[in-house]
Amino acid sequence: MKIILRNPRKEIEVDGRRRVKEVLAQLEILPSTVLVIRGNELLTGDTMVGGDDVLEVRPVMSGGSGGPR
Amino acid sequence: MKCRKCGDTAALELRRHNAAFCSPHFLEFFRKQVAEAVHRHHMFTREEKIMVAVSGGKDSLALWDVLIEDGYQTVGLYLDLGIFDYSKESKAKCEAFAASRGQTLHIERVAEAVGAPIPVVQQATRRPTCSACGLSKRYLMNRAALQHGYPVVATGHNLDDEAATLFGSVMHWQTDALPRQSPALASTHPKLVRRVKPLYRLSELETAAFAFLRGIDYIVEECPFAKGATSIAHKEVLNRLEEASPGSKHNFLFGFLEKARPAFERVENVTLLECTSCGQVTTGAICAFCKLADQVKRRTS
Numbered sequence A: 001m002k003i004i005l006r007n008p009r010k011e012i013e014v015d016g017r018r019r020v021k022e023v024l025a026q027l028e029i030l031p032s033t034v035l036v037i038r039g040n041e042l043l044t045g046d047t048m049v050g051g052d053d054v055l056e057v058r059p060v061m062s063g064g065s066g067g068p069r
Numbered sequence B: 001m002k003c004r005k006c007g008d009t010a011a012l013e014l015r016r017h018n019a020a021f022c023s024p025h026f027l028e029f030f031r032k033q034v035a036e037a038v039h040r041h042h043m044f045t046r047e048e049k050i051m052v053a054v055s056g057g058k059d060s061l062a063l064w065d066v067l068i069e070d071g072y073q074t075v076g077l078y079l080d081l082g083i084f085d086y087s088k089e090s091k092a093k094c095e096a097f098a099a100s101r102g103q104t105l106h107i108e109r110v111a112e113a114v115g116a117p118i119p120v121v122q123q124a125t126r127r128p129t130c131s132a133c134g135l136s137k138r139y140l141m142n143r144a145a146l147q148h149g150y151p152v153v154a155t156g157h158n159l160d161d162e163a164a165t166l167f168g169s170v171m172h173w174q175t176d177a178l179p180r181q182s183p184a185l186a187s188t189h190p191k192l193v194r195r196v197k198p199l200y201r202l203s204e205l206e207t208a209a210f211a212f213l214r215g216i217d218y219i220v221e222e223c224p225f226a227k228g229a230t231s232i233a234h235k236e237v238l239n240r241l242e243e244a245s246p247g248s249k250h251n252f253l254f255g256f257l258e259k260a261r262p263a264f265e266r267v268e269n270v271t272l273l274e275c276t277s278c279g280q281v282t283t284g285a286i287c288a289f290c291k292l293a294d295q296v297k298r299r300t301s
Helices: A020-026 B023-040 B058-069 B084-100 B110-114 B118-125 B129-148 B159-171 B204-213 B230-244 B248-267 B288-300
Strands: A002-005 A010-013 A034-038 A054-059 B012-014 B019-021 B049-054 B073-080 B105-109 B152-154 B194-196
Touching (some): A020 A054, B012 B204, B019 B023, B023 B204, B049 B129, B058 B084, B058 B204, B073 B084, B073 B110, B073 B129, B084 B105, B105 B129, B110 B118, B110 B129, B118 B129, B129 B152, B159 B204, B159 B230, B159 B248
Parallel strands (some): A002 A054, B049 B073, B073 B105
Antiparallel strands (some): A034 A054, B012 B019
């Protein structure tokens, strides 16, 4: 399965089938800090992924000056 | 994981609510939280025109989307900070959003108001970029709303933003900042418009999920100057707490608003004046924005 990371953008390949929360744990990413996207759907931590799946792991944190956001 | 309301496949788990929702029921949950915030703090009425400050990011565009869909009268305000390609892309996102929904978007250029774009301001003044940027935004939001005759500015600050700001204020015991931390700041002077934060009940994960599920094209890339910002460090600390104990951020912020803020509010007694240079509200003779603009002018000329 292909995983696309953002900020900075990076693509990695992960073998085998596993749950989304296990993928995030392997990448040392806190689940509450990212959206996990497959196509046009959001995935919860217990969703099984693998094979030909392409996942985008999109960070949700913004910050800095405290403006409009 | 199943939706708490209908049993369909969940799109998002909300650990702090011990719940999960499918896409339609999450969108419903999100809109109810915004409506609750607006109602509880009397943020605005349906007769008022609301200026929504938008950055091109997930929060402010999600907020604008909710208010439009709920039938409120809105206009957008985009502050062009002049931060390289980041500003170009975020401005394009705001323009596309406004056009697709038939909304008016006002654009203010920071470079015209301060005398230079934010990267040059940072170099000229040597103050933290986010500090100069935040000061400029607050000033220009109020000025733009006054100029166009809008009584209230709504910003996309979410629960994580507010908890991180509170954490920073408490860490340094900034007792002057604590009473001003509120989902709704009233107009305390004829030249100060109301400022409201209708997303304060919703986390960053929730606003991002809402924007994605609504198909909002927002800028995912972070501001290049946000890296290393103190507010980011505070958010990371709070995220680790939240992971260990879901609901920590909510309890921290809501506990402050309900139990502690009134005590700090009582001791605040500030006399508001009008800046002798620009006429905007300040506590001294010259406002902080005019001082910044003067500093930029002297060091770049």
